[in-house]
Amino acid sequence: MEHRAPNSKVMCSMLFMGLFSTTTPSSNRISARLSTFWFKVWALLIPVVVSVLGLVGFLLTNQNIFFITGMEYVLAESLMIVIPLILLSFMIKDSLTLLYATSMSVQADLMVKVVGSQWYWNYEISDIEEVAFTSYMKSCDDLMVGEVRFLEVDNRLVLPVMMKVQLNITSSDVIHSFALPSLGVKADATAGILNVVSMTINKIGTHYGQCSEICGMNHSYMPIVVEGSVFISFYYWIVSHF
Structure with missing residues (x-):
């Protein structure tokens, strides 16, 4: 039998940015979460990039660079731990919810x-x-x-x-x-x-x-x-x- 190229509709739906047509409640929830995923990515990415660029610009232009010690050092380290945790929690909340919903045992027919x-x-x-x-x-x-x-x-x-x-x-x-x-x-x-x-x-x-x-x-x-x-x-x- 002659080799044929895969069905274009099937292969296009397998692209990274695409989705299959949703046919189950769980896939509907995934599609709904995905529609807001990129909004969350940009909502987090823009402030982070602006903050990093601002800090780099400050360090490059300010000649009187100083070091923090004592309680200020502890506060800075605490913020470096707490802020990423908050950002990650914001990102993974939907994933954990979907994972729980799909793996939850129900009365099956x-x-x-x-x-x-x-x-x-x-x-x-x-x-x-x-x-x-x-x-x-x-x-x-x-x-x-x-x-x-x-x-x-x-x-x-x-x-x-x-x-x-x-x-x-x-x-x-x-x-x-x-x-x-x-x-x-x-x-x-x-x-x-x-x-x-x-x-x-x-x-x-x-x-x-x-x-x-x-x-x-x-x-x-x-x-x-x-x-x-x-x-x-x-x-x-x-x-x-x-």
Whole structure:
């Protein structure tokens, strides 16, 4: 099969400054926080740069440079500790809030166990039927028309929309990272540790992700494809495939 360039819409949405279309409450919150992130960066950067340049200018133009001692020295050191802490707290507040919201355990309608291995994903669903399967990246020769090169898999994970899904993420060997930007999901897969992520897919559609932790030679060949569908289609997928 002829090698084709990756889908431009998918690749553009993976740029550093861009976002996937948001389809879960957590990804909506991330998008909202990101819209104010750069405002906060400039709000902090401008005063810091002006202060540093002002101090440098003062030291270069003032011939009577003096040194502070005693209590003034203690006060200066205290300010150098307290002010950066305040600035960092201002920056990380939103991140900590989002991290708590996504990792908080909720009453889930469906539980999916995700196990990362070199270099594929294992999925297990046991709430409705005993379902277990592996997901490998499709080779270029096996791609169908419309499928994305290096992002398509042989077995997609199908999940119902408008249902609370809990992902229990772990690994069978080295550290992996289960990342689905459009769903606001990113969690390390570590052997012996179970990372819990909750999400609710709001829209029908296909969501692409990848392992975002360097896990060996074929790290870049561990794509993730999650397909959001109505519950009837989800149940039919389970019955017909397993």
